[in-house]
Amino acid sequence: MSGGPPRMPAPVCLIENAEGGLRTVESALDILRGIQQPVVVVAVVGLYRTGKSYLMNRLAGQQSGFALGSTIESKTKGIWMWCVPHPSKPGHTLLLLDTEGLGDVDKGDSKNDAWVFCLGVLLSSTLVYNSRGTIDNQALEKLHYVTELTDHIRIKSAEAPDDDEEDDDEEDSKFNRYFPGFVWAVRDFTLERKIDGRDVSEDEYLDFALQLKKGLSKKLVTYNLPRQCIRNFFPTRKCFTFPFPTSAKNMTNLDSMAEADLCPDFRDVADRFCSHVFAESRVKTVQGGHKVTGSRFSHLVKIYVDTINSGAVPCLENAVVAMAEIENQSAVNECFRLYEQGMGDFSKAFPTDLGTVSTEHLRLDGLAMQEFQKRSFKDEGGKYMTQLAEKVSQLYEKLITLNMEASEKLCRNLLLDLYGPIAGNIKQGTYAKSGGYEIYCRDRDAMVAKYRQQDKKGMKGEEVLEEFLQEKNAEANSILKADERLTEADKKMAEAREQAKVQEQKAKAEEQRSQDLQRALEDERRSQEERMRRLEEKMEEEKRLQQEELDRALESKLKEQKEMLEKGFKGQAEIMGQEIEQLKKEKQQNQEDKPGFLEKVFIPLAEIGSNVLSTVLQFKGMRKMFK
Numbered sequence: 001m002s003g004g005p006p007r008m009p010a011p012v013c014l015i016e017n018a019e020g021g022l023r024t025v026e027s028a029l030d031i032l033r034g035i036q037q038p039v040v041v042v043a044v045v046g047l048y049r050t051g052k053s054y055l056m057n058r059l060a061g062q063q064s065g066f067a068l069g070s071t072i073e074s075k076t077k078g079i080w081m082w083c084v085p086h087p088s089k090p091g092h093t094l095l096l097l098d099t100e101g102l103g104d105v106d107k108g109d110s111k112n113d114a115w116v117f118c119l120g121v122l123l124s125s126t127l128v129y130n131s132r133g134t135i136d137n138q139a140l141e142k143l144h145y146v147t148e149l150t151d152h153i154r155i156k157s158a159e160a161p162d163d164d165e166e167d168d169d170e171e172d173s174k175f176n177r178y179f180p181g182f183v184w185a186v187r188d189f190t191l192e193r194k195i196d197g198r199d200v201s202e203d204e205y206l207d208f209a210l211q212l213k214k215g216l217s218k219k220l221v222t223y224n225l226p227r228q229c230i231r232n233f234f235p236t237r238k239c240f241t242f243p244f245p246t247s248a249k250n251m252t253n254l255d256s257m258a259e260a261d262l263c264p265d266f267r268d269v270a271d272r273f274c275s276h277v278f279a280e281s282r283v284k285t286v287q288g289g290h291k292v293t294g295s296r297f298s299h300l301v302k303i304y305v306d307t308i309n310s311g312a313v314p315c316l317e318n319a320v321v322a323m324a325e326i327e328n329q330s331a332v333n334e335c336f337r338l339y340e341q342g343m344g345d346f347s348k349a350f351p352t353d354l355g356t357v358s359t360e361h362l363r364l365d366g367l368a369m370q371e372f373q374k375r376s377f378k379d380e381g382g383k384y385m386t387q388l389a390e391k392v393s394q395l396y397e398k399l400i401t402l403n404m405e406a407s408e409k410l411c412r413n414l415l416l417d418l419y420g421p422i423a424g425n426i427k428q429g430t431y432a433k434s435g436g437y438e439i440y441c442r443d444r445d446a447m448v449a450k451y452r453q454q455d456k457k458g459m460k461g462e463e464v465l466e467e468f469l470q471e472k473n474a475e476a477n478s479i480l481k482a483d484e485r486l487t488e489a490d491k492k493m494a495e496a497r498e499q500a501k502v503q504e505q506k507a508k509a510e511e512q513r514s515q516d517l518q519r520a521l522e523d524e525r526r527s528q529e530e531r532m533r534r535l536e537e538k539m540e541e542e543k544r545l546q547q548e549e550l551d552r553a554l555e556s557k558l559k560e561q562k563e564m565l566e567k568g569f570k571g572q573a574e575i576m577g578q579e580i581e582q583l584k585k586e587k588q589q590n591q592e593d594k595p596g597f598l599e600k601v602f603i604p605l606a607e608i609g610s611n612v613l614s615t616v617l618q619f620k621g622m623r624k625m626f627k
Contacts, residue, residue, distance in 0.1 A: 003036030005083035016078040035294020043097035043120040046130030117145040126281040135209040182234035189241035206239035235556040289545030324378040331375035335368040351407035351458025354516035407458025437483040462509040
């Protein structure tokens with residue numbers, strides 16, 4: 001499908017370790033910029049040498065690709081990506097991110113580990129945490145990075161107005177709106193999944209491991225913190241427990257072993273894991289529910305890495321604003337080029353009538369605006385839409401002028417050619433005799449008839465003819481006065497007929513101008529109606545995306561509150577109840593505010609655009625026609 005991922009035989013490095021920080025790889029960003037499909041982003045994080053890369057190769061449908069290590073040395077450095085067509089969602093790209101193993105003793109940089117984990121959360125729509133053994137307290141202590149997310153990620157800008165600032169607890173409660181789904185993949189799991197002697201599912205096993213303990217002692221607070229963070233931050237949780245894939249002696253050859261040689265139970269879990277990721281992983285979205293394409297994702301990566309390297313804390317709100325500005329400006333430029341190229345090709349056929357020019361202008365303007373609506377997002381205040389409309393309007397005004405100039409030149413040359421024999425007769429004195437005026441009128445009328453038979457004279461056809469006949473009026477009067485056959489009464493009648501013809505031609509020119517102008521204004525009115533229809537659809541779509549974002553957050557909070565009540569954590573349930581009420585208020589406000597926003601911002605902008613363009617047509621582009 002157009003706009004999909006290029007064929008990538010192997011993954012490439014997206015973010016590499018650099019001296020003093022991280023660095024994006026430009027060639028990888030170029031790959032992303034060419035992907036216009038929505039991306040489903042799956043990132044795997046975990047301690048080094050826990051077999052993360054194998055899972056990513058399975059998701060890519062390949063036996064090898066992401067490096068697998070058979071020694072104690074960590075193989076993956078930085079963050080690597082692999083873009084493949086989504087196996088079950090046509091028109092979507094599956095973007096796999098394999099991150100550097102956490103806790104690598106050779107690296108010895110805990111700060112780098114924290115940022116790698118943070119980027120895995122920020123960039124993914126599904127975060128796979130890979131570990132070995134069991135989910136016990138030691139395993140959760142190793143996942144301390146999740147407790148540090150509040151130090152490394154902000155939702156709202158630090159420069160937000162004071163009356164909009166929220167305390168840290170309120171901001172933390174909103175993480176589950178924007179964070180990815182969480183999947184815990186437990187490798188080399190050998191225990192029986194039993195709780196109180198009862199067989200339990202993998203998800204029940206995870207929920208049991210994440211149960212909180214009552215009490216406020218320092219030890220209990222430390223025990224509960226990583227569990228509470230996982231429960232509160234991630235909107236969904238899923239667990240898969242993988243047995244050993246093969247015997248210990250064959251583990252070093254895992255990347256070269258045939259699928260059939262792996263343990264059947266391991267293959268079964270791996271198949272279920274892949275099926276879950278393919279079916280349940282959502283398209284990557286950002287604040288406001290806006291879907292992320294490969295192109296937008298490239299900006300997101302660059303923004304977050306640059307922010308981290310600057311020493312600042314990545315902010316979801318700032319990242320979305322910055323990404324929207326880049327994408328919207330790019331959309332303006334690309335969509336204007338679409339219009340410019342189309343009208344440039346069309347202008348090769350100049351001159352033509354205004355109706356034809358207007359029809360083609362509206363067709364290409366509609367295509368440009370339609371494409372802009374697809375590519376733009378978060379265009380608050382209609383800034384970029386207005387910019388595109390202004391660029392189109394300015395070029396259209398120039399093209400109208402060029403079309404009129406081409407029409408005037410063609411018509412003038414055509415009349416000079418057709419009038420050539422008459423001019424020759426005047427020079428030879430053919431009409432300077434008795435009855436010469438009648439011959440002159442017959443020749444001139446024949447010339448006018450031939451002129452009108454010519455097609456594609458353009459916008460100035462009748463006007464140039466009117467001007468030309470006015471210019472030749474002195475010659476006609478001279479021939480009339482010299483004709484001895486005509487009496488004075490005949491000459492007066494002839495003069496009256498000449499004046500009548502002049503007025504008739506003037507009326508035709510006025511009629512052409514009036515019809516052209518009315519046609520252009522009517523076409524513009526229809527264009528504005530179509531533009532408003534698209535704007536309303538765009539606003540409804542953005543409103544729907546925001547509602548879906550709030551619905552998912554509300555569903556997650558209600559589920560967690562129910563579990564807290566069942567486990568006897570009344571205090572936590574009450575706090576969550578307040579968060580739920582706040583979410584419900586936001587949903588109601590979102591439903592009520594959006595129509596007003598459309599009415600206050602977009603409709604006046606569209607009306608201004610209509611008035612401006614109509615004024616351009618009437619007083620700038622058309623003024624020469626009324627001289």
